[in-house]
Amino acid sequence: MSGILGLMDIAKRALAANQLGVEVTGNNIANVNTPGYSRQKVNFETSQALPMPYGPLGYGVQISGIERAFDPLVAARLDQNTSSLADYQARKADLDQIASLFNETQDGGLSQLFSEFWDAWNDVADNPTGAGERQTLLGQAQTLADAFSFRADQLVQARNDITQRLGPVIEEINAHAARIAQLNGEIQAIETPEHHANDLRDERQSELNQLSELIGIRYYTTGNGTINVTLANGVSLVQSMDSYSLRYEITPSDTVAVIWQGPGGTEEDVTSGLEGGELSGHIAVRDTMIPQFQGDLDALAQELIAGVNTLHSQGVGLELLSTATSSYFVNSTAAALQNNPSLAFGDRIAAGQFTVHVEDGSGGTAATDISITGTTSLADLAAALDAVSGISATIVTNGSENRLQITADSGYSFGFSEDTSNVLMALGVNTFFTGDNAWSLGVNDALVNNADLIAAGRIDTLTGAHPMGDNTNALALADLENQAVTGLGGLTYEEAYRQLVTDIGLEAEEAGNKQDFYQGLVDQFTELRDSVSGVSLDEELTNLIKFQRAYQAAAQMITAADEMLQALLAIKK
């Protein structure tokens, strides 16, 4: 149709097209702050030209569709980096919490407590009979033990906290996966090859972005407009309109296993295939980093206990013992003590001997050597000690816990010296510390109740004398501060602790650096994405005016055509 009516038709469609332009612009302006929104634009095209004798005649505008400005490549890169960012954000947050436990930049750190503990031994060595020095030592030791326990406890607590966070994270993953599958269905139902469901696609993209924050994913678009999502290792999370959920469980070795629940009840452990996302950050901290720190802290505590107790068990306080009970126990009294599985320090027992000194009320002393072989059991040891005149030794049983108890006869007292077998330390007889790891580290109650029993001196093996001013043991104990410890890789206690602190710091620093790096990438890709998809108000306002003016012009065209028609009709009058 050409002619004046055709002109009106062109104007009418121009009006409609520009009105749509204004509407889409209005929608863009309205959604300027909607997260994940991709700006839309109307695709105008010329209508099919009319064949005329003088060639095809243009026939106005038509709308081919409303398109969203979106770059799938940029979005995919953004999601990938979002995963890595979330991973390191989780690590950084978890590690910061742990690092604050070992914050040695402020007062009251463990390293300071360590120094004060050794200082207290030095003070005892300076004045072995001083009650004040002894009490101070006990106080410092208790503070040190508490500090170890507290940190060990907090590390366990940190793992628990992380475990508790896993449930919600996995639930969220499942919810997002389900929503994506649902959106796949909706999009498939609505879309035609020509017309895309822009808003649903935006929503799905936003779901994908949120899912990548939680777990590392890969996704690809299929021909029919649906998106399939897999984990980094290829296990499917969303397949067209189906989604598969994840769950987690704690394995017997106290690690987290993420289980994929596939179709038909199939299950698969996908923990090792996780890559990126908050989930894998949490799991890495919980199952790799914290156990390593715990191991290091426990090793340090163990070596401290063993080092101090080895010396202390062979020393003597201001007075001899009237009774002593081993702080460690064995399950079987008949089993060999050496390498006994129920003794934390059983592997340190060697064939050798120790001397037990028994003193009667009038100062007379008798020394007896007790031999320890690789097969000596607790019962053997108790029998050997029981045979020493002036003391009796029994085994105190409490459930499956058998402890050695040595009691002096009335008027007698006893002490130990020169233990080449380490059996006194391994059993916890006449020892300073109790416990066998960072959490259980404590000070022997016998000493807390009677500071005079702190073994600052040593019994003279030849004469049995134990003068009060003897500070040899205290000196040796104070000198432990400077000794390289084989069990700590040849480092001193302080150096080993320093290494632990540096390790934690480095892990936290690295997580922070990575976080910054990925934050930069995410920012950059967000900017790229926004440069394609984001709404610019200036642009929209310009467009608004553009469409408005075009609308006005089209209206003017109708007026013009009308006038032309009227002029034509006036000819007849």
Next chain:
Amino acid sequence: MRVSMPTIFNNIQTQLQRLVEDLQHTNATIANGRKYQQISDNPVEVGALIGLDRDSTQITQYQRNLDTAHDWLAGTETVLTNINELVSSTAALAEQMATGTYTAQQRAAAAQQVQQYLEEFMQMGNTRYQGHYLLSGYKIDTEPFAQQPFAIQPPEMHLQSGSDGAATSSGTYTGTGSITYIVEIVAGGATGAATYRVSEDGGQTWSTTATTAAAPQAIGSAGAQVTFDAASANWVAGDRFTISVYQPITYQGDDNTLDLAIGRSTRMQVSQVGSDVVGGAGGANDLFQIMAQLKSNLEANDAGEVGKRLEELRDYQAHLTAVIAGQGAALNRVEIKQNAYDTIQEELTQSIAKKGDTDLVEAANAMASKQLAYQAALQASSMVMNLSLLNYL
């Protein structure tokens, strides 16, 4: 590149957030004076700081140990120096008395003087430092030197040539003061035939003559006894022997010396064993024994023996002087060590401050420049935020 609204506002937010974070960190370093707030700020430097802090704490402890060492050494030195001075006085007295010109009464008076010195020596030896006896080894709760009950000493023989006399002393002394009996053979011969007399006052007055016997014979009236050896066949008139009764002073401590840690694996002996430096356990340099004997010799009015004691005193003094010199050297070592630690401590404090403390000038500068940057950013942001086409439509 197309700049969209979210880009503009996100950028403003991120940049402002970063600046505020920076500002906050700088503020914290100024507020608490520490360069690092968390170990992750700089794990390696923080690790080094822990090491330096520990070194510093340890040195402070060694300095405290050195103070204790100094007190022990100085205390011991004072005691020994005082003893040394008194030994000089004793030696002067002994030198006087070793010449023959003094009478028995004068020597008896000198003996009293020596007794006073003896007690003084004991008291000095029993000096305490912070409730600890300085000279009793590890038995710091035990007086190193204690006076024992009166003991009758074995006879000290001065025989004429040709004599083969021998005697032993015994009995339980009931007297209250020290005394020296002189037994003199009046008529020679075998035990049982020879006769003797006893003097309790250095030979001024004598008891009645009695016959020697191979059984305990009372000398004096305070329980002391003498037994002449049955095998002595030939006492010679003029044979003399003295039997002293005094309260010996013995050493109660042990042989250990107190060591203190004054550095990593470095120990220092800070105490002296009383029996080595003063006596009480016999041997050549037992001051108490020399003094007791000197006193007996004076009581016995024996100038010759006094001369021998004088020699012994001088030997002892040489020994003591060497010990005192050793103490002085040890004190010197303490001082050198203290000075060395002071220097190290100073350097450590400086390194710690350099590594760990906020450089205030630098931090204040940084603060000022960050503040400026923040202000500029705020201003720029507010300008950018206000720009809109809307304003011109």
